[in-house]
Amino acid sequence: MASKTNTAVAVNFLDNIKLQCENDPSKYSDFLSIMKAYKKRRISNDEVVLRICELFNGYPSLIREFNSFLPPGYVLEPSSAREESEPYITLNTPEGVTVYPRDYAVRRMGRSPPPQYRPRPFDIEA
Template identity: 35%
Template sequence: MSKGSHSKEEATSDNAKIYVKEIKAAFKDEKHKFNEFLKAMKDFKKKRISVARMLTRVKKLFEGHRELLLKFNTYLPEEFEITPPSEKPLVDIEYARKYLDKVKTRFQDDPDVYQSFVAILIMYRHKEKSSEEIAQMIFSLFEDQYDLVDGFMEFLP
Protein backbone atom coordinates (compact mmCIF):
# COMPACT_ATOMS: atom_id res chain seq x y z
CA MET A 1 0.00 0.00 0.00
CA SER A 2 2.57 2.49 -1.11
CA LYS A 3 1.21 5.84 -2.18
CA GLY A 4 2.88 9.00 -3.29
CA SER A 5 6.65 9.47 -3.19
CA HIS A 6 7.11 8.09 0.31
CA SER A 7 6.62 4.52 1.37
CA LYS A 8 3.90 3.57 3.80
CA GLU A 9 3.76 0.74 6.23
CA GLU A 10 1.14 -1.81 5.43
CA ALA A 11 -2.08 -0.98 7.26
CA THR A 12 -2.56 -4.30 9.02
CA SER A 13 -4.47 -5.01 12.18
CA ASP A 14 -1.19 -5.77 14.00
CA ASN A 15 0.39 -2.51 12.81
CA ALA A 16 -2.70 -0.60 13.91
CA LYS A 17 -2.48 -2.13 17.40
CA ILE A 18 1.21 -1.23 17.63
CA TYR A 19 0.44 2.31 16.47
CA VAL A 20 -2.31 2.73 19.08
CA LYS A 21 0.17 1.55 21.75
CA GLU A 22 2.65 4.18 20.53
CA ILE A 23 -0.03 6.85 20.85
CA LYS A 24 -0.95 5.65 24.34
CA ALA A 25 2.72 5.74 25.38
CA ALA A 26 3.21 9.22 23.91
CA PHE A 27 0.26 10.52 25.95
CA LYS A 28 0.89 8.57 29.15
CA ASP A 29 0.96 11.86 31.08
CA GLU A 30 -2.01 13.28 29.14
CA LYS A 31 -4.53 10.46 29.23
CA HIS A 32 -7.33 12.81 28.17
CA LYS A 33 -5.58 13.30 24.79
CA PHE A 34 -5.38 9.55 24.22
CA ASN A 35 -9.06 9.25 25.14
CA GLU A 36 -9.91 12.12 22.77
CA PHE A 37 -8.07 10.29 19.99
CA LEU A 38 -10.08 7.12 20.64
CA LYS A 39 -13.29 9.16 20.71
CA ALA A 40 -12.44 10.80 17.37
CA MET A 41 -11.82 7.39 15.82
CA LYS A 42 -15.07 6.01 17.24
CA ASP A 43 -17.06 9.05 16.07
CA PHE A 44 -15.59 8.66 12.59
CA LYS A 45 -16.24 4.92 12.44
CA LYS A 46 -19.87 5.47 13.45
CA LYS A 47 -20.13 8.24 10.82
CA ARG A 48 -20.87 10.93 13.41
CA ILE A 49 -18.08 13.08 11.99
CA SER A 50 -16.56 13.53 8.53
CA VAL A 51 -13.03 12.62 7.53
CA ALA A 52 -12.14 16.32 7.55
CA ARG A 53 -13.46 16.81 11.09
CA MET A 54 -11.67 13.68 12.30
CA LEU A 55 -8.41 14.89 10.74
CA THR A 56 -8.80 18.31 12.34
CA ARG A 57 -9.18 16.67 15.74
CA VAL A 58 -6.23 14.31 15.22
CA LYS A 59 -3.95 17.09 13.98
CA LYS A 60 -4.76 19.20 17.02
CA LEU A 61 -4.23 16.31 19.43
CA PHE A 62 -0.93 15.32 17.80
CA GLU A 63 0.60 18.83 17.80
CA GLY A 64 4.21 18.40 18.84
CA HIS A 65 4.16 14.70 17.91
CA ARG A 66 5.22 14.90 14.27
CA GLU A 67 6.06 11.20 13.88
CA LEU A 68 2.70 10.08 15.24
CA LEU A 69 0.96 12.47 12.91
CA LEU A 70 2.87 11.24 9.86
CA LYS A 71 2.31 7.57 10.77
CA PHE A 72 -1.41 8.31 10.76
CA ASN A 73 -1.11 8.59 6.95
CA THR A 74 -0.83 4.79 6.84
CA TYR A 75 -4.55 4.63 7.58
CA LEU A 76 -5.70 7.44 5.29
CA PRO A 77 -6.67 7.48 1.63
CA GLU A 78 -4.10 9.34 -0.48
CA GLU A 79 -6.32 12.40 -0.95
CA PHE A 80 -6.43 12.95 2.82
CA GLU A 81 -2.74 12.42 3.57
CA ILE A 82 -1.27 14.79 6.09
CA THR A 83 1.74 16.75 4.90
CA PRO A 84 4.46 17.44 7.44
CA PRO A 85 4.05 20.76 9.17
CA SER A 86 6.81 23.20 8.26
CA GLU A 87 9.62 23.33 10.74
CA LYS A 88 9.86 27.01 11.53
CA PRO A 89 11.91 28.27 14.43
CA LEU A 90 10.04 29.54 17.43
CA VAL A 91 10.04 33.29 17.88
CA ASP A 92 11.48 34.44 21.16
CA ILE A 93 8.58 35.66 23.33
CA GLU A 94 10.64 38.54 24.73
CA TYR A 95 11.47 39.68 21.20
CA ALA A 96 7.77 39.57 20.32
CA ARG A 97 6.84 41.68 23.35
CA LYS A 98 9.50 44.27 22.60
CA TYR A 99 8.42 44.43 18.98
CA LEU A 100 4.76 44.97 19.92
CA ASP A 101 5.74 47.67 22.42
CA LYS A 102 7.85 49.37 19.74
CA VAL A 103 4.92 49.46 17.31
CA LYS A 104 2.51 50.69 19.98
CA THR A 105 4.90 53.45 21.09
CA ARG A 106 5.73 54.52 17.54
CA PHE A 107 2.06 54.94 16.66
CA GLN A 108 0.68 56.20 19.97
CA ASP A 109 -0.40 59.39 18.22
CA ASP A 110 -1.91 57.46 15.30
CA PRO A 111 -4.16 54.79 16.81
CA ASP A 112 -5.62 53.89 13.39
CA VAL A 113 -2.23 52.54 12.26
CA TYR A 114 -1.87 50.50 15.43
CA GLN A 115 -5.41 49.12 15.10
CA SER A 116 -4.70 48.18 11.49
CA PHE A 117 -1.57 46.40 12.67
CA VAL A 118 -3.58 44.46 15.27
CA ALA A 119 -6.11 43.52 12.58
CA ILE A 120 -3.27 42.19 10.39
CA LEU A 121 -1.95 40.16 13.34
CA ILE A 122 -5.38 38.63 13.83
CA MET A 123 -5.62 37.71 10.14
CA TYR A 124 -2.15 36.17 10.36
CA ARG A 125 -2.97 34.20 13.49
CA HIS A 126 -6.21 32.86 12.00
CA LYS A 127 -4.43 32.09 8.69
CA GLU A 128 -6.95 34.19 6.78
CA LYS A 129 -4.19 35.44 4.47
CA SER A 130 -1.02 33.89 3.10
CA SER A 131 2.38 34.91 4.44
CA GLU A 132 2.96 36.85 1.23
CA GLU A 133 -0.31 38.77 1.62
CA ILE A 134 0.48 39.55 5.26
CA ALA A 135 3.97 40.77 4.31
CA GLN A 136 2.48 43.03 1.62
CA MET A 137 -0.02 44.46 4.11
CA ILE A 138 2.82 45.16 6.59
CA PHE A 139 4.91 46.84 3.84
CA SER A 140 1.95 49.05 2.96
CA LEU A 141 1.08 49.87 6.55
CA PHE A 142 4.58 50.69 7.76
CA GLU A 143 5.80 52.21 4.45
CA ASP A 144 9.18 53.79 5.32
CA GLN A 145 9.43 52.24 8.78
CA TYR A 146 12.01 49.66 7.64
CA ASP A 147 12.93 48.58 11.16
CA LEU A 148 9.29 47.65 11.83
CA VAL A 149 8.97 45.84 8.51
CA ASP A 150 12.21 43.89 9.14
CA GLY A 151 11.12 43.18 12.71
CA PHE A 152 7.82 41.72 11.55
CA MET A 153 9.49 39.50 8.96
CA GLU A 154 11.02 37.56 11.90
CA PHE A 155 7.54 36.17 12.55
CA LEU A 156 6.83 34.91 9.03
CA PRO A 157 7.88 31.45 7.86
Protein backbone atom coordinates in the same frame (compact mmCIF):
# COMPACT_ATOMS: atom_id res chain seq x y z
CA MET B 1 -12.78 -6.98 8.43
CA ALA B 2 -9.25 -5.59 8.73
CA SER B 3 -6.34 -7.69 7.59
CA LYS B 4 -3.80 -8.95 10.14
CA THR B 5 -1.27 -6.44 8.78
CA ASN B 6 -3.70 -3.53 9.15
CA THR B 7 -4.61 -4.70 12.63
CA ALA B 8 -0.94 -4.92 13.63
CA VAL B 9 -0.29 -1.42 12.28
CA ALA B 10 -3.32 -0.08 14.18
CA VAL B 11 -2.30 -1.77 17.43
CA ASN B 12 1.24 -0.42 17.04
CA PHE B 13 -0.18 3.08 16.48
CA LEU B 14 -2.31 2.82 19.63
CA ASP B 15 0.77 1.70 21.58
CA ASN B 16 2.71 4.68 20.22
CA ILE B 17 -0.04 7.05 21.34
CA LYS B 18 0.14 5.62 24.87
CA LEU B 19 3.94 5.81 24.89
CA GLN B 20 4.35 9.30 23.46
CA CYS B 21 1.43 10.77 25.41
CA GLU B 22 2.13 9.06 28.73
CA ASN B 23 2.03 12.45 30.49
CA ASP B 24 -1.39 13.16 28.99
CA PRO B 25 -3.37 9.88 28.92
CA SER B 26 -6.53 11.73 27.88
CA LYS B 27 -5.08 11.91 24.35
CA TYR B 28 -5.51 8.15 24.00
CA SER B 29 -9.16 8.22 25.08
CA ASP B 30 -9.78 11.31 22.94
CA PHE B 31 -8.34 9.49 19.92
CA LEU B 32 -10.66 6.55 20.54
CA SER B 33 -13.62 8.94 20.86
CA ILE B 34 -12.77 10.53 17.51
CA MET B 35 -12.58 7.12 15.84
CA LYS B 36 -15.85 5.97 17.43
CA ALA B 37 -17.60 9.14 16.24
CA TYR B 38 -16.26 8.51 12.74
CA LYS B 39 -17.32 4.88 12.75
CA LYS B 40 -20.84 5.92 13.79
CA ARG B 41 -20.78 8.51 10.97
CA ARG B 42 -21.20 11.41 13.36
CA ILE B 43 -18.20 13.20 11.86
CA SER B 44 -16.82 13.41 8.32
CA ASN B 45 -13.46 12.22 7.02
CA ASP B 46 -12.19 15.77 6.91
CA GLU B 47 -13.36 16.36 10.46
CA VAL B 48 -11.35 13.32 11.58
CA VAL B 49 -8.25 14.78 9.95
CA LEU B 50 -8.77 18.16 11.59
CA ARG B 51 -9.39 16.68 15.03
CA ILE B 52 -6.37 14.38 14.76
CA CYS B 53 -4.19 17.35 13.82
CA GLU B 54 -5.42 19.26 16.84
CA LEU B 55 -5.21 16.29 19.20
CA PHE B 56 -1.64 15.46 18.22
CA ASN B 57 -0.48 19.08 18.04
CA GLY B 58 3.12 18.87 19.25
CA TYR B 59 3.41 15.17 18.31
CA PRO B 60 4.46 15.34 14.64
CA SER B 61 5.52 11.69 14.53
CA LEU B 62 1.97 10.61 15.50
CA ILE B 63 0.52 12.86 12.81
CA ARG B 64 2.86 11.32 10.24
CA GLU B 65 2.10 7.81 11.47
CA PHE B 66 -1.64 8.49 11.09
CA ASN B 67 -1.00 8.72 7.32
CA SER B 68 -1.07 4.90 7.26
CA PHE B 69 -4.83 5.06 7.80
CA LEU B 70 -5.71 7.76 5.28
CA PRO B 71 -7.18 7.01 1.85
CA PRO B 72 -4.72 6.68 -1.05
CA GLY B 73 -3.46 10.07 -2.17
CA TYR B 74 -3.97 11.70 1.25
CA VAL B 75 -0.88 12.78 3.20
CA LEU B 76 -0.65 14.88 6.38
CA GLU B 77 2.61 16.71 6.97
CA PRO B 78 3.17 18.82 10.10
CA SER B 79 5.45 21.84 9.91
CA SER B 80 9.06 21.27 10.91
CA ALA B 81 10.62 22.46 14.17
CA ARG B 82 12.21 25.45 12.41
CA GLU B 83 8.74 26.57 11.29
CA GLU B 84 7.14 26.34 14.73
CA SER B 85 6.49 30.09 15.08
CA GLU B 86 3.49 29.47 12.82
CA PRO B 87 2.75 25.74 13.25
CA TYR B 88 0.63 24.26 10.50
CA ILE B 89 -0.44 21.01 8.91
CA THR B 90 -0.36 20.45 5.16
CA LEU B 91 -3.00 18.07 3.82
CA ASN B 92 -2.23 16.75 0.34
CA THR B 93 -5.17 15.12 -1.44
CA PRO B 94 -5.85 14.08 -5.03
CA GLU B 95 -7.90 17.30 -5.29
CA GLY B 96 -5.04 19.55 -4.15
CA VAL B 97 -3.19 20.89 -1.13
CA THR B 98 -4.74 22.58 1.91
CA VAL B 99 -2.72 24.20 4.69
CA TYR B 100 -4.31 24.49 8.13
CA PRO B 101 -3.01 26.16 11.27
CA ARG B 102 -2.56 23.34 13.80
CA ASP B 103 -5.29 24.80 15.97
CA TYR B 104 -7.75 25.17 13.07
CA ALA B 105 -10.22 22.67 14.54
CA VAL B 106 -10.44 24.68 17.75
CA ARG B 107 -10.52 28.14 16.18
CA ARG B 108 -13.16 27.62 13.55
CA MET B 109 -16.75 28.37 14.32
CA GLY B 110 -19.13 25.44 14.29
CA ARG B 111 -18.26 21.97 13.07
CA SER B 112 -18.94 22.14 9.33
CA PRO B 113 -16.34 20.52 7.06
CA PRO B 114 -13.86 22.61 5.04
CA PRO B 115 -14.99 23.79 1.58
CA GLN B 116 -13.16 21.02 -0.29
CA TYR B 117 -15.04 18.29 1.63
CA ARG B 118 -15.58 15.10 -0.38
CA PRO B 119 -16.45 11.95 1.54
CA ARG B 120 -13.80 9.23 1.30
CA PRO B 121 -13.60 6.06 3.37
CA PHE B 122 -10.80 5.57 5.87
CA ASP B 123 -9.23 2.18 6.47
CA ILE B 124 -9.63 2.41 10.25
CA GLU B 125 -11.71 0.32 12.56
CA ALA B 126 -12.38 1.84 15.99
